[in-house]
Amino acid sequence: MRKPIGVFDSGVGGLTVVKELIRDLPDEDIVYFGDIARVPYGIRSRETIIRYSIEDTLFLLKQDVKLICVACNTASSVALPVIKNHFKVPIIGVLVPGAREAVYATRNKRIGVIGTRGTIKSRSYEMEIKQLDPKVSVYTASCPLFVPFVEEGWYKGPEVLSVARTYLAPLKQARVDTLILGCTHYPLIKPVIARVMGPGVTLIDSAKQVAIEVKKILASEGLLNTNGRKGDHKFYVSDNPEWFSDLAKSFLGRPIKNVRKTSNV
């Protein structure tokens, strides 16, 4: 079916998910929306995150998408349970695939989760993991400074290492053997996180799991694009297309042209 997959995020982080979608589903058209005018969602209240997520969803529906991927952990944790019930189109988040992979990976049944304040406060990962395996202990830590560090392009160096050591200390102490990177920005500082956590800890990056999930849903619903042409990718933002384009390369692994600004949100 030649309709695009819709992806939204509060900013640029969701491009790590787009990267995996393009790799796994090269024939699919993709429409991305980044809500740059109101980024970051992680510090907002529950009702504001829900309101913004509904507006983002409505924008993607106007682009006639066949499936929506909420490529933002905060929105997936806080808003997805609500918006999933409102709309006919299949909507999937980044939370469930990451939680599932972590439960599969852990050996000592001690899983750590890091994310924004909004994601951690929602306790969504904890609930999801407990539902998958009630015997797993979950330890969480919010790391609000990681997003600004990534958006400033500080992926390494003593500053981010020092902050990471402080944030991750309680999780190290809890002896987790698996750590969910519960924010789409975190893969960009994965080497720093890996260095702090040590070689015995498996880091779970949800983006890969999400792409697998999307492929599965499209196949089971008969929605895959089968005309064999290479997919087309469109990028919309609510502000600052230049800033978005500058950062996009690091997240997507290649430059983006033609980022369009919309005032529709």
Add this chain to the structure above:
Amino acid sequence: MRKPIGVFDSGVGGLTVVKELIRDLPDEDIVYFGDIARVPYGIRSRETIIRYSIEDTLFLLKQDVKLICVACNTASSVALPVIKNHFKVPIIGVLVPGAREAVYATRNKRIGVIGTRGTIKSRSYEMEIKQLDPKVSVYTASCPLFVPFVEEGWYKGPEVLSVARTYLAPLKQARVDTLILGCTHYPLIKPVIARVMGPGVTLIDSAKQVAIEVKKILASEGLLNTNGRKGDHKFYVSDNPEWFSDLAKSFLGRPIKNVRKTSNV
């Protein structure tokens, strides 16, 4: 005249200005608006900052204010030149008073300015200082991570010191003897900035100068409240009153009760 002074900021930072207003003008009523739903302004585009600032101004006008203080360096730098022309009410920003004080303080005619990306990119401080004294050399640095550090309550410690050293290195090298803290959040990490810059550098905190300016304008326009009663202070936010109240104490120097959430913006 028993009408309130209006103050707006993208978030909580403007409370450092309110603190000085209360000290200098204890009889005046104050209405504060913090645009918590869309904070931070520093990373937004020019047109978005202007649009948000106009909406904030309109909200304060609905509260029947007699003067508006733009207690946000980003909005003062980017939007004030535009909105000043639109409205009848006197509107003053934090930029001119800070620039004036810095020009007065410098001895070697080398002034440094630090602020958000939006403030620094606007070059407003440079233009203002050059207009006051064309012989002054101005050196600027954007410090985008300072705001998240302050909002996380990390006012000191090796993490913020390490970041400050990196940001301020070029200004130290330029041998500035005066440094404008061009963001209302920065006074909270003044000790760290002072430690990095060293004892020979005067740090200029605009909030104090703004209060003096407001007093002067109200007096000259015959707008001072002279009924001798203690002023009343109201606080409105567009999101997350709890988060605002938690942070408010550090900025204002005392706790706030009754923060109201408005959906008017």
